[in-house]
Amino acid sequence: MxxxxxxxxxxxxxxxxxxxxxxxxxxxxxxxxxxxxxxxxxxxxxxxxxxxxxxxxxxxxxxxxxxxxxxxxxxxxxxxxxxxxxxxxxxxxxxxxxxxxxxxxxxxxxxxxxxxxxxxxxxxxxxxxxxxxxxxxxxxxxxxxxxxxxxxxxIEKLQASRREERRRIARDLHDRLGHSIGLALQNLDLSRHYGTQEPRRAADKVDAAMDDMREAMRTVQELTAELRRSFGADGIEPALRGYLSSSVPATIRTGLTVTGDVKAIPREVGEELYLILREAARNAVRHGEATELRITIAAAEEAVNAEVVDDGRGFDLITAQAAGFGLRSMAERADLLNGRLTITSAPGSGTVVAVEVPVYGTEG
Missing domain, CATH: 1.10.490 (Globin-like)
Known part of the structure; x- marks a missing residue:
């Protein structure tokens, strides 16, 4: 010195x-x-x-x-x-x-x-x-x-986020697609085993294999739609509406309420926020047995607040974190945005996933 x-x-x-x-x-x-x-x-x-x-x-x-x-x-x-x-x-x-x-x-x-x-x-x-x-x-x-x-x-944080998204798709391919195809192959083997001696049972197994392949096809279509849709140039609202219309069963009532100028949300913020909300909605559909799913987004000058609320069966947070459910991924994405993620749930009481992220020029 x-x-x-x-x-x-x-x-x-x-x-x-x-x-x-x-x-x-x-x-x-x-x-x-x-x-x-x-x-x-x-x-x-x-x-x-x-x-x-x-x-x-x-x-x-x-x-x-x-x-x-x-x-x-x-x-x-x-x-x-x-x-x-x-x-x-x-x-x-x-x-x-x-x-x-x-x-x-x-x-x-x-x-x-x-x-x-x-x-x-x-x-x-x-x-x-x-x-x-x-x-x-x-x-x-x-x-x-x-x-x-x-x-x-x-860049490092964004790459980590992308790696997590690729791991999730890989898990879906392995768990859902692999499971459906595996069941289809098993049923086809059984139909061949029964052959002409038990034609009715053989036909049932073929029908079951066809159902399994249809489920596999639905999985492929869903994942393909997610990859194709993602977060486009039109912003977060069209992306979420597209997800709700194409990936949520018609038996579940859905709603999306948007206030404020969401088009002013920076793209890198909007894309990560979209992935958080999509994961929360997917959990409600796949694990929550929900009959109603509501998403709200409120954009202000300094921050964006969003919620995903469902009336499903809820869950114990500690057990769910151990089982996966994408909770860590959502928390990491919120952290990437210097935001705050709050999950409120309990068995039998539905789930609320709330996230607040700052926009440019704010501090943590």
Whole structure:
């Protein structure tokens, strides 16, 4: 750690305080959370250290006291090579859109440049240009690294979500399609065994095999429809209506109520939310023995709330989690969106699956 890393704390603190004031005035979400503020502070100190060491600017002080009256430990906040990655991942976890980080970076440059020039009494045009370039490079480099970490984290989570969806389809193929085809083959073997000696029993087995193959065909058609339909360009409402009309038996009463501008939901949010609601509806049909299934979606400026309610037989949550039912998959998808999933159920009392996910620009 260089000499100036220990000696420009007061300069960095002045820049941080003014930056915080400007962020507050611009209503940028980064000021609403203490850990995020701590990252901003560390980032300012790291940037000031970069600029002063690169240009060999003289030290402005040897220490400072923060707004709370506590001594500020320089070593905790500067010279942190992993800080941009930490910031990027944290922004993704809190669902803080990169636009917020870019706005904060632009404000930081506007704030820091005049303070540095004034503190170090720099007036020569060439020197001013050098400070400006060094400051721009230090900020841009960190924004680029944090943005890359943000994107890489989301890609990893999205790939995990896709892997889970592929595993679910594989399970359906194995459990449902494999079971139906296996029964059909067994019945065909039995029909051949009975042959001409017991023609009636042989015919019954052939009929049973045909029923099994029809069930297998329905499974293939359902899975194919899901893969083809998924979440299209028209958004979540048409996708859910298509699922309810094609995949829910006519014996179950269904309803979909949508309020707010669901078309404004970002595609990556809408697609994962659709998969959560579809899984909840599938559970109601396949395991819940429901006679009524209702889905509601309410889209607001900062968040989307949705519910899947059925009047089925309900279940014990602990037992259901152990048995599968896609509960972990739904929870992981909600977590990917920095949302909250709540499942309310008990044997004999139906099930409510509620999910709330923030939209761009909000924080966790």
């Amino acid at each position: 260089g000499h100036h890393s220990h000696t420009n704390v007061e300069l960095a603190e002045e820049i941080f305080r003014e930056h915080y004031r400007r962020l507050e005035a611009a209503s940028i979400a980064l000021t609403r959370n203490a850990p995020v503020l701590g990252q901003l502070r560390r980032n300012v100190h790291a940037i000031v250290t970069d600029v002063t060491e690169q240009l060999d600017l003289p030290a402005s002080s040897t220490g400072t006291v923060d707004e709370t009256g506590e001594v500020f430990d320089v070593g905790e906040v500067i010279d942190d090579a992993l800080l941009p990655t930490e910031i990027g991942v944290d922004r993704a976890l809190r669902n803080i859109h990169p636009i917020e980080s870019l706005r904060a970076a632009a404000l930081l440059f506007e704030v820091a440049l005049p303070i540095i020039l004034r503190r170090h009494v720099i007036t020569d045009p060439a020197r001013v240009a050098a400070v400006s370039l060094a400051l721009h490079d230090a900020i841009s480099r960190r924004v680029s690294l944090s943005s890359l970490a943000y994107v890489n984290y989301l």
